[in-house]
Amino acid sequence: MLYELRSHFARWLAYRRTLASLRQAPDSTLADAGISREEIRERARQASLRV
Numbered sequence: 223m224l225y226e227l228r229s230h231f232a233r234w235l236a237y238r239r240t241l242a243s244l245r246q247a248p249d250s251t252l253a254d255a256g257i258s259r260e261e262i263r264e265r266a267r268q269a270s271l272r273v
Contacts, residue, residue: 229273237270 244252244262252258257265 232273233270236273237266240269241266 241262244257244266249259252262
C-alpha cells in the first residue's frame with residue numbers, strides 16, 4: 223500500500239512539474255518542440271506515466 227501511495231505521488235509530482243515547466247515556456251520554444259498550448263496538459267499527463 224505504501225508503495226502504491228508513493229508511486230501515485232511521484233506521478234502527480236511529475237505531472238505538476240511538467241505542467242508548470244511547459245506553461246512557462248515561450249510559444250517559440252513549444253513550437254520548436256512541436257507542442258501547442260492546447261496539448262500541454264496531455265503532454266504533462268503522458269510524462270507522468272513514464273515515472
